[in-house]
Amino acid sequence: xxxxxxxxxxxxxxxxxxxxxxxxxxxxxxxxxxxxxxxxxxxxxxxxxxxxxxxxxxxxxxxxxxxxxxxxxxxxxxxxxxxxxxxxxxxxxxxxxxxxxxxxxxxxxxxxxxxxxxxxxxxxxxxxxxxxxxxxxxxxxxxxxxxxxxxxxxxxxxxxxxxxxxxxxxxxxxxxxxxxxxxxxxxxxxxxxxxxxxxxxxxxxxxxxxxxxxxxxxxxxxxxxxxxxxxxxxxxxxxxxxxxxxxxxxxxxxxxxxxxxxxxxxxxxxxxxxxxxxxxxxxxxxxxxxxxxxxxxxxxxxxxxxxxxxxxxxxxxxxxxxxxx
Numbered sequence: 001x002x003x004x005x006x007x008x009x010x011x012x013x014x015x016x017x018x019x020x021x022x023x024x025x026x027x028x029x030x031x032x033x034x035x036x037x038x039x040x041x042x043x044x045x046x047x048x049x050x051x052x053x054x055x056x057x058x059x060x061x062x063x064x065x066x067x068x069x070x071x072x073x074x075x076x077x078x079x080x081x082x083x084x085x086x087x088x089x090x091x092x093x094x095x096x097x098x099x100x101x102x103x104x105x106x107x108x109x110x111x112x113x114x115x116x117x118x119x120x121x122x123x124x125x126x127x128x129x130x131x132x133x134x135x136x137x138x139x140x141x142x143x144x145x146x147x148x149x150x151x152x153x154x155x156x157x158x159x160x161x162x163x164x165x166x167x168x169x170x171x172x173x174x175x176x177x178x179x180x181x182x183x184x185x186x187x188x189x190x191x192x193x194x195x196x197x198x199x200x201x202x203x204x205x206x207x208x209x210x211x212x213x214x215x216x217x218x219x220x221x222x223x224x225x226x227x228x229x230x231x232x233x234x235x236x237x238x239x240x241x242x243x244x245x246x247x248x249x250x251x252x253x254x255x256x257x258x259x260x261x262x263x264x265x266x267x268x269x270x271x272x273x274x275x276x277x278x279x280x281x282x283x284x285x286x287x288x289x290x291x292x293x294x295x296x297x298x299x300x301x302x303x304x305x306x307x308x309x310x311x312x313x314x315x316x317x318x319x320x321x322x323x324x325x
Contacts, residue, residue: 011096
């Protein structure tokens with residue numbers, strides 16, 4: 001029998017209310033969850049009917065991740081990860097401090113064999129039925145070596161295949177130009193490694209404008225650049241969505257009709273439906289949801305965690321041949 005997904009009830013800007021409601025919605029669809037956090041706070045917002053693992057401490061979003069994980073051993077993040085390590089949960093979902101989630105997973109779950117550093121793989125919904133794009137690293141490792149990015153390319157390719165069913169994912173290296181000689185030293189050296197790798201389908205360099213509507217399925221970059229790119233895309237999308245809604249709302253019946261037509265498109269690209277990012281390279285299924293996650297986003301993250309357990313993501317990733325780091 002599959003163990004429940006451990007959900008950090010205290011993580012996120014809207015915790016515990018949004019997290020508990022998302023967990024309740026997932027439970028109503030037959031998914032097994034256990035909430036990890038302060039029992040009184042969870043019960044107060046309606047989570048009393050779900051299984052609860054009591055945690056007396058909370059790692060705040062502003063805390064330094066590594067120190068918080070070391071000092072707050074009874075935090076909801078730490079105990080949720082421990083539940084996976086101890087076989088009491090099949091996966092962990094958290095919308096809390098991203099660095100703390102990654103640090104706890106690395107410390108308590110350890111790395112998969114051959115993995116030099118873990119990476120956060122973020123999926124982007126693409127309209128029109130196209131397969132989602134995968135970006136990694138989007139925040140785990142700010143400073144990277146070419147060898148680490150080479151490993152990310154293979155892990156990301158495997159993840160795209162397992163999660164989205166892409167038979168032969170095309171891998172692109174984020175740079176400032178398409179030509180192999182463009183980019184900084186990290187990009188140039190990484191390009192040489194990826195171009196010589198027969199285990200992946202390497203497309204070549206891609207630019208930032210190609211992320212959402214380009215020729216690749218997997219985008220590889222360092223964690224600093226990836227995180228800046230991710231937040232830039234999120235901010236731009238949020239700005240234009242607000243702008244379009246404001247303008248169409250002022251357009252009377254025609255504007256209202258246009259809003260109804262645009263609603264399905266907005267749903268296709270909404271991060272709430274994607275289900276969070278996956279921490280690849282550790283010995284456990286670890287889904288990192290956005291800090292501003294609403295109940296729908298939490299439910300989506302729980303669904304992704306369950307699907308990846310059923311698909312044996314860990315076993316598939318452990319079988320990936322990784323280049324030396």
